[in-house]
């Protein structure tokens with residue numbers, strides 16, 4: 031598996047960016063570090079509704095000079111024995127050094143009685159959260175909180191990477207689209223819809239080329255069209271040892287140079303990967319759990335690499351809740367698991383056609399090659415899906 035990542039990490043493509051409004055930026059890949067143009071907050075401001083007074087004020091009855099709402103600037107300087115009513119978010123008036131919250135006082139006309147001292151100053155100082163020139167965001171997949179941070183700095187637009195266009199071809203004479211009637215021996219094309227949904231990330235433009243039967247001429251025609259219209263082309267089916275598994279030959283005839291075929295990974299062993307001067311092509315096995323996992327692990331890795339990011343999936347550590355015994359151990363295996371009573375429970379899973387096993391999965395654990403068993407109680411790392 032490490033060799034597969036090494037090959038993917040060697041791939042590059044020109045990084046193209048675009049400016050998008052903040053409302054379209056969530057989930058997109060930030061193109062470059064963002065520096066704050068302003069101090070945050072831009073002025074010393076009130077953290078509580080209350081009375082702004084001098085830092086050294088000791089009086090218990092203070093004269094109220096004015097009321098300062100958020101957005102307003104007070105005009106009266108705070109002198110000993112005086113204060114101004116101030117609202118949360120308002121700029122601190124000149125001379126003020128602390129704020130007593132309103133519930134610690136009683137107002138009496140033009141004066142206020144301070145009943146209780148406030149141990150906090152209740153001021154957020156200029157630049158306390160970030161300073162102009164600070165690097166606030168580094169390139170990443172933008173999350174809703176990052177959109178808020180960009181807005182707080184005053185950016186209405188942001189520069190994001192245009193993720194590679196992805197095309198998908200389903201192959202297999204036995205496939206029917208969902209909504210159609212199945213004849214004996216046929217199954218639904220789940221890969222097409224699943225992979226397009228997976229690819230609909232980071233702003234990837236996706237194209238669907240439908241189901242191409244196991245007919246070399248028709249396949250070659252669709253492959254050539256998809257190569258012309260996308261950066262990454264995904265195919266499913268026809269990469270194993272069967273009499274109709276001619277995808278590798280068709281890809282090589284279309285000028286796609288094989289970089290590897292067959293990997294020691296379960297599920298997904300027959301994976302084929304190659305490139306030409308503008309395309310990257312994954313010939314994936316037909317089994318739907320294989321396509322799901324191969325996309326999560328390898329295709330996402332390549333997409334982020336081509337976008338200038340290191341793919342960094344989230345893992346959570348936990349204790350295994352049940353023993354795992356393996357009948358074969360010649361491949362690194364991804365197993366679906368769920369959280370139950372603070373333990374990691376392997377989901378009953380019958381192999382790479384058992385797609386619905388993923389319905390209750392929180393993540394995948396990785397069992398390395400040569401490992402024959404993992405005992406209940408052992409620490410495992412769950413890759414969140």
Ligand SMILES: Nc1nc2c(c(=O)[nH]1)N[C@H]1C(S)=C(S)[C@@H](COP(=O)(O)OP(=O)(O)OC[C@H]3O[C@@H](n4cnc5c(N)ncnc54)[C@H](O)[C@@H]3O)O[C@H]1N2
Nearest residue numbers: 200202219220221222267268269270271275299315316317
């Ligand atoms: N003699 C051998 N046979 C097989 C081997 C092997 O090493 N030697 N490898 C097995 C493994 S592992 C896998 S995985 C499969 C992969 O085979 P293919 O890539 O050639 O895929 P197909 O045979 O076309 O399909 C496998 C399976 O998946 C179903 N399928 C295909 N497309 C879709 C789709 N779009 N949506 C849902 N399901 C799909 C297809 O009907 C088959 O049931 O080969 C083993 N055989």
Ligand code: MOO
Nearest residue numbers: 297298299320382
């Ligand atoms: O390698 Mo295959 O994807 O296990 O069934």
